[in-house]
Structure formats: C-alpha cells, structure tokens
Amino acid sequence: MIVGCIGTLLALPGVPSCGRVRPDPDTWRARWVSLRELVPDPLAFEEGDREAACNTLLVRARRAQPRLLPTSDEALDAPIRAWLAKAESLGYECPAARGRAEAHRAALEDLRILRAEIEAGLAAKTGT
Secondary structure (H helix, E strand, O other): OHHHHHHHHHOOOOOOOOOOOOOOHHHHHHHHHHHHHHOOOHHHHHOOOHHHHHHHHHHHHHHHHHHHOOOOOHHHHHHHHHHHHHHHHHHHHOHHHHOOHHHHHHHHHHHHHHHHHHHHHHHHHHOO
C-alpha cells in the first residue's frame, strides 16, 4: 500500500493511485464509453451560451477523473491523463467565448487525436 501512495505522490508509471487497483478491462471500457462524449458538440460552442458550455465541460472533466483513473492498463494512463487535462483546459480557458476560435478548434482536434489514441489502445488490448 505504501508503494501505491508513493506512486501517487511521484506519479510513477505503472503504480496505481494510493489504495486503488486497476479495474478489469470491461469495467474500464464501459466507464470510458460513458464519459468520452463529455466534450460538447462543437456547435454548443458556436451557438448558444459558450460560457455555459465551457463551464459544463470543466465540471464534467473534473468529475470524470476518478472514474477513469487508474485505467485498466498502464499503457492507457498517459493518454487518458492528457485527454482529461486537455478537456479541463478547454473548459477553463474557454477560447470560444473569448474570440479565439482557432485555439478552440485546435483544442478540439487535440481531444479528437487523443481519443483516437485511446480507442486504438483499447482495440489492441481486446482485439476489437
């Protein structure tokens, strides 16, 4: 247990969070499938209340972290952390509401690429 706590403090690869064991792949996949859509449709940022869309994204990204980490496989840890950080950053900085459409589009593209990386990692592990 102490190793897990040290792993959390030092962010050691392969050492799950303090007291947490990695979920089985099917459980983790179900969590990912339910949460991967938390980034609103790009139209939500273009039409309607952009600030509200950003706030929703920020809250959802922060709430998703304990459900997605640790992952079922060490190889997915880094891309999931990057995906969560990018989603949280997009919600916090909210470039769409601040007239920075290009930065907003770039962040959405980064999230799309990270999602594809995660999906590929899952497919490689399960053969699907």
